[in-house]
Amino acid sequence: MNMKKYLKKNIFYFIVCVILFSTAGIMSVFFATIVQKMVDTSVDKNIVQFYNVMILAILFIVLNFLIYILRGVFRAKYLKNVMFSLNHDLFKGVFSMTVKEFNQENSSVYLSVFNNDLKIIERNYFDNLLTITADLSQFIICLIAVFSLQFSLAIIVIIINIIAIFVPILFSKVLSKKQVTSTQKYSQLNVKIKDFFNSFELIKCFQVTHHIIHQFDYFENKYETSMQNYRYDEGLISGFSTLSSLGVSVMTTLISLYFVIMNKISIGEMLAITQLVNNIANPLGRLSNELPLLKSIKPIENKINEYLEINSEKRTNSIDSIDDISFNHVSFSYDGSKEIIHDFNYTFYKNKKYVLIGNSGSGKSTLIKLLLNNYEASRGTLLMNGIDINTISNKSIYHCISIVHQNAPILNDTLKNNITYFKSYSEKQINEVVERAGLKSFVQSLPNGLNTVINENGNNISGGEKQRISIARALLKNADLLIYDEPTSNLDRTTAKEIENILLKENKTCIMITHKLDEELLNKFDEILVLKDGFLEETGSYQQLIEKGNFFRKLVEAKD
Ligand SMILES: Nc1ncnc2c1ncn2[C@@H]1O[C@H](COP(=O)(O)OP(=O)(O)OP(=O)(O)O)[C@@H](O)[C@H]1O
Numbered sequence: 001m002n003m004k005k006y007l008k009k010n011i012f013y014f015i016v017c018v019i020l021f022s023t024a025g026i027m028s029v030f031f032a033t034i035v036q037k038m039v040d041t042s043v044d045k046n047i048v049q050f051y052n053v054m055i056l057a058i059l060f061i062v063l064n065f066l067i068y069i070l071r072g073v074f075r076a077k078y079l080k081n082v083m084f085s086l087n088h089d090l091f092k093g094v095f096s097m098t099v100k101e102f103n104q105e106n107s108s109v110y111l112s113v114f115n116n117d118l119k120i121i122e123r124n125y126f127d128n129l130l131t132i133t134a135d136l137s138q139f140i141i142c143l144i145a146v147f148s149l150q151f152s153l154a155i156i157v158i159i160i161n162i163i164a165i166f167v168p169i170l171f172s173k174v175l176s177k178k179q180v181t182s183t184q185k186y187s188q189l190n191v192k193i194k195d196f197f198n199s200f201e202l203i204k205c206f207q208v209t210h211h212i213i214h215q216f217d218y219f220e221n222k223y224e225t226s227m228q229n230y231r232y233d234e235g236l237i238s239g240f241s242t243l244s245s246l247g248v249s250v251m252t253t254l255i256s257l258y259f260v261i262m263n264k265i266s267i268g269e270m271l272a273i274t275q276l277v278n279n280i281a282n283p284l285g286r287l288s289n290e291l292p293l294l295k296s297i298k299p300i301e302n303k304i305n306e307y308l309e310i311n312s313e314k315r316t317n318s319i320d321s322i323d324d325i326s327f328n329h330v331s332f333s334y335d336g337s338k339e340i341i342h343d344f345n346y347t348f349y350k351n352k353k354y355v356l357i358g359n360s361g362s363g364k365s366t367l368i369k370l371l372l373n374n375y376e377a378s379r380g381t382l383l384m385n386g387i388d389i390n391t392i393s394n395k396s397i398y399h400c401i402s403i404v405h406q407n408a409p410i411l412n413d414t415l416k417n418n419i420t421y422f423k424s425y426s427e428k429q430i431n432e433v434v435e436r437a438g439l440k441s442f443v444q445s446l447p448n449g450l451n452t453v454i455n456e457n458g459n460n461i462s463g464g465e466k467q468r469i470s471i472a473r474a475l476l477k478n479a480d481l482l483i484y485d486e487p488t489s490n491l492d493r494t495t496a497k498e499i500e501n502i503l504l505k506e507n508k509t510c511i512m513i514t515h516k517l518d519e520e521l522l523n524k525f526d527e528i529l530v531l532k533d534g535f536l537e538e539t540g541s542y543q544q545l546i547e548k549g550n551f552f553r554k555l556v557e558a559k560d
Pocket residue numbers: 334335340358359360361362363364365366367
């Protein structure tokens with residue numbers, strides 16, 4: 001079981017905490033002894049006994065204080081360490097996924113695992129283990145003490161307790177199911193909130209705030225209702241727990257009273273026993289609450305284990321550079337039914353320039369996703385340097401490819417980090433790409449130059465500046481294959497031309513997706529690939545395709 005691994009990893013703090021929390025039992029017996037001595041002293045009216053009891057009482061208070069302080073310190077350290085290692089492994093696990101695996105869930109689902117599920121694990125498992133330790137020690141040690149004081153009374157107490165603890169434990173399965181439902185609802189709510197915040201400006205412009213609030217209320221209500229159902233059961237369990245502990249207390253007091261009347265125990269012993277039995281019944285009541293909580297994390301744990309157990313690459317082949325990429329009769333469908341790419345048969349060669357043209361939805365981006373191995377072909381094979389792409393490690397594929405997206409993601413970090421992506425380059429190399437991507441005057445205008453922090457999603461810079469950052473990043477990586485997905489769509493005509501010249505001057509293999517059917521631009525490519533509804537309709541140079549007079553020519557004419 002994975003959570004135990006985190007206890008083992010932090011065994012020192014865990015054991016110290018267990019020792020400190022298990023002093024609860026000894027301290028309870030200590031207190032009961034003081035109570036017994038106080039009552040017996042009052043009956044005997046003995047001043048020496050009084051001083052002894054007073055010293056014991058002060059010792060008890062000081063010891064208790066010290067133990068609680070130490071408990072606080074070590075509990076804090078233990079929880080910090082286990083939660084840090086769990087969060088670390090989980091985050092690492094998520095980043096061990098392939099892009100395809102990651103895209104199977106909405107990113108808010110991962111967020112809610114971190115925001116919600118891990119908090120439940122912390123509360124119901126790691127922290128709960130300490131409370132259970134304290135309650136268990138109180139229960140066991142006080143039980144032993146009662147046995148040594150009055151054997152027959154102890155037997156009766158055990159019988160009542162055993163009956164009392166079973167009912168709440170029966171509820172544990174129900175509680176666990178309700179917990180799963182509420183975490184699912186929480187995750188759905190998170191997906192919605194993230195969507196709404198991302199579309200904040202659009203929602204305001206379209207004046208649909210009331211509709212969004214209505215939708216938010218709907219999902220929030222579903223989540224709160226699931227929590228309400230969970231809390232109902234929690235309340236029911238704690239009701240039974242209180243009932244059992246009260247029942248045990250009352251029964252024991254009555255029985256002890258009977259023993260006093262029968263002269264079998266002193267009044268001091270009676271009070272000590274009542275005290276001890278409270279310290280048996282109360283922790284037992286709590287335990288019947290806490291043990292189901294421990295079990296209730298199982299479904300969350302299974303979900304987290306899926307991310308933790310993701311194995312890093314098993315693929316054995318790797319490549320240092322890309323000489324050619326062959327699509328051999330590749331067909332592809334996202335969902336297994338609707339085919340998006342049909343029998344694509346083509347080879348891309350080193351240092352040649354290719355451009356993908358086609359109507360929206362014709363499959364251009366899907367081809368790039370196949371090339372990045374984010375998805376596997378449904379039929380046919382895709383070879384890199386003659387090696388099946390599905391056997392080449394993703395790491396080495398990514399090493400050889402640079403990509404410029406149409407809407408490049410921007411990190412809430414410095415401009416420099418957004419360009420270098422945390423790799424180290426010399427200042428000369430960085431300045432060179434800044435100049436080549438047309439960012440020089442922008443950098444000079446910033447108060448802290450390259451060290452200026454860009455806001456989340458780049459909302460303090462323009463679309464064109466974002467695109468240039470993405471271009472600078474790709475140029476700096478200096479990979480073999482450059483993929484441009486409409487790299488200049490946010491730039492004005494003159495700047496776009498400038499940047500396109502820079503991009504295509506690179507002595508690298510280049511595949512560009514564009515909607516621009518501009519003769520001057522298209523003439524810069526060795527080959528144009530024209531896609532139509534997922535089929536490779538035709539290939540050739542601009543002139544050849546115009547002369548053929550087929551689909552490409554119609555596209556060009558439609559543009560004019
Ligand atoms: N993740 C996905 N799951 C299911 N279908 C998808 C997915 N991504 C794209 N599609 C579908 O695949 C088809 C091809 O999409 P693709 O993005 O490759 O087209 P495109 O030629 O790049 O379009 P555009 O020029 O508009 O960017 C479209 O019908 C699209 O709806």
